[in-house]
Amino acid sequence: MTEILSEFQAALLSIDVIKARRLLAEATTNTTAEQLVETVIVSALENIGKGWEAGHYALAQVYMSGRICEELVDTLLPKEDRKKNIATKMAITTLNDYHALGKRIVYSALRACGFDLLDYGRLGVEGLVKKIMDDGLDVILISVLMFPSALHVKDIREQLDKNGYTVKIVVGGAPFRLDPHLWRQVGADAVGYTASDAIKIVQSIYGEIA
Amino acid sequence: MMAAPSMTSLQRVLTTLGHKEPDRVPFFLLLTMHGAMELGVSIQEYFSKAESVALGQLLMRKKYRHDCLYSFFYAAVEFEAWGGNVIYVDDGPPNAGAPFIRKPDDITRLTLPRVKDIPCLIKVLKATQMIKEDIGEEAPIIGVVMSPFSLPVMQMGFFSYIDLIYEQPRLFEQLMKLNQEFCVEWANAQLGAGATAICYFDPLSSPTNVPRELYLKTGFAIAKSTISRIKGPTATHMASGRCLPIAEDLALTGTTAIGVSELEDLEDIKNKCRGRLAVIGNLNGIEMARWDTAQTESAVKKAITKAGPGGGFILSDNHGEIPWQVHEDVLMALSEAVETYGRYPIVPGETV
Numbered sequence: 270m271t272e273i274l275s276e277f278q279a280a281l282l283s284i285d286v287i288k289a290r291r292l293l294a295e296a297t298t299n300t301t302a303e304q305l306v307e308t309v310i311v312s313a314l315e316n317i318g319k320g321w322e323a324g325h326y327a328l329a330q331v332y333m334s335g336r337i338c339e340e341l342v343d344t345l346l347p348k349e350d351r352k353k354n355i356a357t358k359m360a361i362t363t364l365n366d367y368h369a370l371g372k373r374i375v376y377s378a379l380r381a382c383g384f385d386l387l388d389y390g391r392l393g394v395e396g397l398v399k400k401i402m403d404d405g406l407d408v409i410l411i412s413v414l415m416f417p418s419a420l421h422v423k424d425i426r427e428q429l430d431k432n433g434y435t436v437k438i439v440v441g442g443a444p445f446r447l448d449p450h451l452w453r454q455v456g457a458d459a460v461g462y463t464a465s466d467a468i469k470i471v472q473s474i475y476g477e478i479a
Numbered sequence: 480m481m482a483a484p485s486m487t488s489l490q491r492v493l494t495t496l497g498h499k500e501p502d503r504v505p506f507f508l509l510l511t512m513h514g515a516m517e518l519g520v521s522i523q524e525y526f527s528k529a530e531s532v533a534l535g536q537l538l539m540r541k542k543y544r545h546d547c548l549y550s551f552f553y554a555a556v557e558f559e560a561w562g563g564n565v566i567y568v569d570d571g572p573p574n575a576g577a578p579f580i581r582k583p584d585d586i587t588r589l590t591l592p593r594v595k596d597i598p599c600l601i602k603v604l605k606a607t608q609m610i611k612e613d614i615g616e617e618a619p620i621i622g623v624v625m626s627p628f629s630l631p632v633m634q635m636g637f638f639s640y641i642d643l644i645y646e647q648p649r650l651f652e653q654l655m656k657l658n659q660e661f662c663v664e665w666a667n668a669q670l671g672a673g674a675t676a677i678c679y680f681d682p683l684s685s686p687t688n689v690p691r692e693l694y695l696k697t698g699f700a701i702a703k704s705t706i707s708r709i710k711g712p713t714a715t716h717m718a719s720g721r722c723l724p725i726a727e728d729l730a731l732t733g734t735t736a737i738g739v740s741e742l743e744d745l746e747d748i749k750n751k752c753r754g755r756l757a758v759i760g761n762l763n764g765i766e767m768a769r770w771d772t773a774q775t776e777s778a779v780k781k782a783i784t785k786a787g788p789g790g791g792f793i794l795s796d797n798h799g800e801i802p803w804q805v806h807e808d809v810l811m812a813l814s815e816a817v818e819t820y821g822r823y824p825i826v827p828g829e830t831v
Contacts, residue, residue, distance in 0.1 A: 282690075284645055324721055324742070327690045329641045365568075367575055370637035416765055416802045417571030443719065447741065447765040454769075 278313040281334035289337055302345045310338050311382045318465030332370060335377030335464060342381045357475050359408040362389035362397060364421060368414040371442050375410060378464035384471060394421050398428045401436055408437045408474055419444035419451060426456035437474050488546035488618035496735055496757050498791040504783050504821035506794040508545040508810060512572060512803045523567040526552050529602045533609035543814045548614060550607040550674060551623035558633040560597045570803050580635035583643055586650045591657050594668045604672040611673025622674030624666045626681035627658030627705055628698040655701055663708045670711040679713045685720025694725060702732040714759060719798045723748060730755040741797040746785040757791045764796040768804040772812045779816035787825040
């Protein structure tokens with residue numbers, strides 16, 4: 270499996286969709302689709318995320334890898350088998366900013382790992398608080414690019430608290446990478462610097478809630 | 480050792496760009512929105528008049544004694560010039576609204592904006608002229624362009640643009656041609672209005688965002704041909720993105736300096752760029768919002784010690800724009816720390 274993982278990861282990094290698909294197809298002859306997702310796809314995405322954090326890979330590679338894996342998982346696993354978080358309602362959004370790349374990367378990576386989540390697109394503070402409560406979310410993932418948007422996560426927490434609503438807030442994006450204390454300052458429950466962090470955080474929250 | 484005689488800001492900056500030691504480390508406070516605070520108006524009102532921005536820049540330089548004037552309004556001004564909608568907020572820079580290239584085919588219907596016809600650009604040029612009339616040759620005026628390669632992040636959205644680069648090379652080329660024409664005209668108009676140099680913002684070219692192999696075929700080639708047509712010196716800025724793996728490539732684009740990230744060690748960058756590219760950076764603008772005087776002084780000392788010796792260094796933030804949330808006490812502490820610790824000669828390791 271280690272060899273497949275290494276080849277699959279290299280195929281993702283060079284955006285070679287055909288090779289990535291072929292490697293998985295060959296591997297399904299002696300491994301179940303679920304095992305492949307866990308041991309190859311999730312691991313490859315985690316490694317690529319860590320590699321980006323360390324400066325070895327680029328965001329474009331992280332994004333394209335997630336997109337390729339999302340498509341491969343859609344063909345590998347029937348939809349009903351992908352709902353790992355059936356008891357946990359989760360959504361992802363960008364707050365105020367029109368920069369959706371980080372959100373798209375995390376969305377693809379989580380879906381590629383078998384999680385179902387709603388995509389809220391882009392929302393402001395008021396709209397997001399209403400959606401969280403209306404949809405009865407357990408987890409909200411918030412991606413930001415601009416520093417003021419990061420600071421407005423605090424307003425979301427305060428408005429939810431005022432309404433007595435509890436939700437896990439997970440934040441990510443450039444301002445949180447540049448200031449590692451910022452996520453606590455704005456009242457988030459966790460911060461993810463990469464898509465692989467997001468996978469681990471969501472797995473952990475799911476474990477707590479389930 | 481006797482201190483070198485005092486220089487003007489322009490002399491100081493030119494000396495360091497020539498990889499020699501001036502009287503002290505030059506520092507660029509890349510302030511934009513803080514001008515609104517100085518004038519006691521909202522950010523939107525501030526950017527509505529060239530006169531406000533010119534006055535704000537002149538007042539801020541007088542107050543903080545830094546070595547440049549920054550005729551940059553906000554990053555989305557070029558997006559606005561292409562017909563995009565700009566969103567104003569009370570506590571940050573005007574931001575780009577929804578992308579106007581909604582699907583790749585929209586690229587075939589784009590019309591090149593001409594600088595002389597676009598009110599938001601004319602306003603920037605007017606502010607540049609007003610600053611120049613006041614400052615003359617005392618200090619450099621830094622104009623700004625978005626690189627043709629990075630502008631589509633606003634024009635069409637980040638992930639749609641990455642899809643385009645990988646999957647639709649013909650339309651990508653078409654967009655680059657249009658953006659390059661616009662970029663060259665916009666840069667030269669600013670130089671004509673009095674800007675001393677152009678900051679070529681190119682964060683997408685950073686290895687944080689695209690792999691080097693892709694950069695060499697795209698952002699690098701585009702930068703090389705664009706910069707060769709800009710009739711003045713340029714500094715390339717990565718807006719918080721990494722640059723070390725492409726530092727040698729950047730030197731070949733014809734740029735004279737690079738704005739570098741806090742994510743990389745300033746000493747490593749300086750060693751790689753020595754004698755070829757001046758280094759601008761790399762104070763953490765986000766953390767700066769909660770620094771106190773002691774933290775500010777420590778960050779300045781550390782940066783100066785690592786990159787100051789030998790010249791070729793301008794102290795600045797790592798993003799190219801100081802956040803609105805950074806308090807004036809911190810800006811003042813920055814200025815004082817540069818005066819205290821930035822005087823040449825600087826011995827590596829001596830000030831920490």
